[in-house]
Amino acid sequence: MNYWPLLGVAVIVIGFALRFNAVPVVVCAALVSGLLAHLPVPDLLALLGRSFVSARMLLLFVLTLPAIGLLEHAGLREHAQQWMGRLRGLTLARLLIGYLMVREVLAMLGLTGVAGAAQTVRPLLAPMSEAAAEKILPTLTDDDRDELRAVAAATDNVGRFFGEDVFIALGAVLLIQGFYAQHGIDLTPLSIALWALPTAIAAFVIQSVRIWLYQRRLERRAALLRDGKAS
Amino acid sequence: MLRIEYAYWLIAAFLLYTAWLNVRQGHGYRAAFWLLLGLLFGGGDYVLAQQKAGNAWPAQIAGGMVIALAALAPTMRRHAHPEDSRAAERAASARKLGHKLFVPALLIPLVTLFVALFGTHLSIAGHAVFAPAQMTLTGLALACVVAWLAAARVARAPLHQGLAEGRRLLDAIGWAALLPLLLAALGEVFTHSGVGTAVAALANAALPEGSAFACLLVFALGMVLFTVIMGNAFAAFPVMMAGIGLPLLVKQYGANPAILGSMGMLCGYCGTLLTPMAADYNLVPAALLELRNPYGVIRAQFWSAVAIFIATFVMMWLLVFR
Numbered sequence: 001m002n003y004w005p006l007l008g009v010a011v012i013v014i015g016f017a018l019r020f021n022a023v024p025v026v027v028c029a030a031l032v033s034g035l036l037a038h039l040p041v042p043d044l045l046a047l048l049g050r051s052f053v054s055a056r057m058l059l060l061f062v063l064t065l066p067a068i069g070l071l072e073h074a075g076l077r078e079h080a081q082q083w084m085g086r087l088r089g090l091t092l093a094r095l096l097i098g099y100l101m102v103r104e105v106l107a108m109l110g111l112t113g114v115a116g117a118a119q120t121v122r123p124l125l126a127p128m129s130e131a132a133a134e135k136i137l138p139t140l141t142d143d144d145r146d147e148l149r150a151v152a153a154a155t156d157n158v159g160r161f162f163g164e165d166v167f168i169a170l171g172a173v174l175l176i177q178g179f180y181a182q183h184g185i186d187l188t189p190l191s192i193a194l195w196a197l198p199t200a201i202a203a204f205v206i207q208s209v210r211i212w213l214y215q216r217r218l219e220r221r222a223a224l225l226r227d228g229k230a231s
Numbered sequence: 232m233l234r235i236e237y238a239y240w241l242i243a244a245f246l247l248y249t250a251w252l253n254v255r256q257g258h259g260y261r262a263a264f265w266l267l268l269g270l271l272f273g274g275g276d277y278v279l280a281q282q283k284a285g286n287a288w289p290a291q292i293a294g295g296m297v298i299a300l301a302a303l304a305p306t307m308r309r310h311a312h313p314e315d316s317r318a319a320e321r322a323a324s325a326r327k328l329g330h331k332l333f334v335p336a337l338l339i340p341l342v343t344l345f346v347a348l349f350g351t352h353l354s355i356a357g358h359a360v361f362a363p364a365q366m367t368l369t370g371l372a373l374a375c376v377v378a379w380l381a382a383a384r385v386a387r388a389p390l391h392q393g394l395a396e397g398r399r400l401l402d403a404i405g406w407a408a409l410l411p412l413l414l415a416a417l418g419e420v421f422t423h424s425g426v427g428t429a430v431a432a433l434a435n436a437a438l439p440e441g442s443a444f445a446c447l448l449v450f451a452l453g454m455v456l457f458t459v460i461m462g463n464a465f466a467a468f469p470v471m472m473a474g475i476g477l478p479l480l481v482k483q484y485g486a487n488p489a490i491l492g493s494m495g496m497l498c499g500y501c502g503t504l505l506t507p508m509a510a511d512y513n514l515v516p517a518a519l520l521e522l523r524n525p526y527g528v529i530r531a532q533f534w535s536a537v538a539i540f541i542a543t544f545v546m547m548w549l550l551v552f553r
Contacts, residue, residue: 003429005429008426012460012508022410023409024304024305049296050293059408062245064339064378066245068400070383070388073386078324111367113343150517150522154531161504179469195493202542203539210535
């Protein structure tokens with residue numbers, strides 16, 4: 001067994017830990033692993049180029065940028081914030097948990113491309129979350145805003161990941177079924193997808209509780225601030 | 232027929248436009264970066280077709296261009312763009328346009344949804360409108376174009392202003408946009424260099440004898456660790472299953488394969504929430520939301536991932552050996 005290609009993993013770990021620019025770190029890791037596995041240089045180059053262009057769909061989000069840029073230029077985020085400010089009953093937790101629910105159900109139906117960081121979080125969910133948080137604590141710092149946006153993105157990810165495994169015709173279930181079929185165990189996709197349901201529910205509950213705790217932290221800080229002013 | 236390749240050509244055109252604007256403003260390195268990437272997107276189909284026909288040199292040139300991109304990336308200082316210079320103007324425009332601003336933004340998910348649901352049934356004069364491969368993503372690309380046209384109409388702005396604004400956002404994201412593709416390529420290289428089998432061999436060496444619980448725990452943690460390394464649970468799954476899941480858990484300890492497969496995969500998904508290697512979910516959103524800490528999204532996800540992993544593992548332990 002040739003363990004030397006594992007040094008590529010070490011390059012990644014060290015590079016990310018020292019916060020070097022990630023792009024050269026990743027390319028170096030690929031070259032290190034490939035060379036230590038005695039792949040000939042032309043083959044390694046071809047492998048790198050071929051797998052890069054095969055992954056082009058991962059840059060599809062840039063097509064949202066002209067529309068989003070234009071709308072933000074015309075005040076989309078400001079409007080989302082003003083509108084959130086007017087909606088009395090819609091708290092931060094209700095907004096984020098509601099989004100989590102919709103995102104997870106859509107993913108369960110196989111509709112993962114419908115929402116995402118570029119499609120929905122940046123133009124809509126993040127500014128609305130900021131406005132909802134401002135209703136609780138008007139003196140949000142820049143760090144608070146960063147954390148809020150991160151929580152919105154995390155909510156989007158959790159909803160997507162743990163919903164998509166319930167959908168029978170999506171990558172994960174078919175990969176599992178294909179693996180077993182290759183090794184002589186026949187399963188229906190439905191029987192695999194069904195067992196993703198407990199985790200889907202657990203993920204929804206856990207993320208909702210964390211959102212609620214986050215909101216309570218903001219409320220506590222707001223209460224402390226009010227007490228400080230009153231005394 | 233609309234195919235996903237058209238979306239790649241659109242991206243290529245947008246990248247080349249970004250490069251052109253950067254040339255005009257004298258940002259040479261940045262222009263070179265977007266130019267190379269645009270060429271890779273425009274020529275990608277040719278590379279893949281030639282590769283299939285047994286001709287490797289276009290792929291080799293593409294590999295060389297990827298290395299050139301890596302050399303250019305550190306020159307692209309990511310700077311938060313001066314967003315608040317026109318805050319009052321934007322607020323006034325927001326008051327004037329009101330809810331109309333939501334319409335183009337919502338068109339992106341809605342048109343995508345429409346294509347995903349009904350795309351297979353759409354045809355013009357007997358010709359299907361959408362190619363069946365990657366239909367949802369083709370729909371997303373179409374939705375972006377529709378939303379761009381609608382946004383220009385709502386904001387009463389010329390179309391090229393959308394491109395200029397989009398280019399501003401793309402420059403702000405900078406090299407982070409490249410990471411998902413590079414990490415996918417790295418995963419392929421790791422697979423071909425035998426990194427997966429080496430990790431599985433190490434996991435097997437660490438495996439205690441005779442305890443079904445310990446074996447399940449090594450399997451679940453191995454899924455997480457391997458996913459953190461590869462950035463993708465799909466790469467971890469076959470390796471961990473072939474190494475531990477199938478020979479030991481299923482064959483020796485009688486684990487239910489459907490439960491083991493499904494919940495084992497979900498353990499891997501918890502790893503995806505934790506790793507910068509899953510750049511499209513963790514690093515690109517951080518750049519897109521202009522967080523100062525590139526690992527901010529991972530930090531926000533950390534305890535969710537830990538709790539979901541524990542919940543999944545406990546349920547798997549209770550259910551899988553019944």
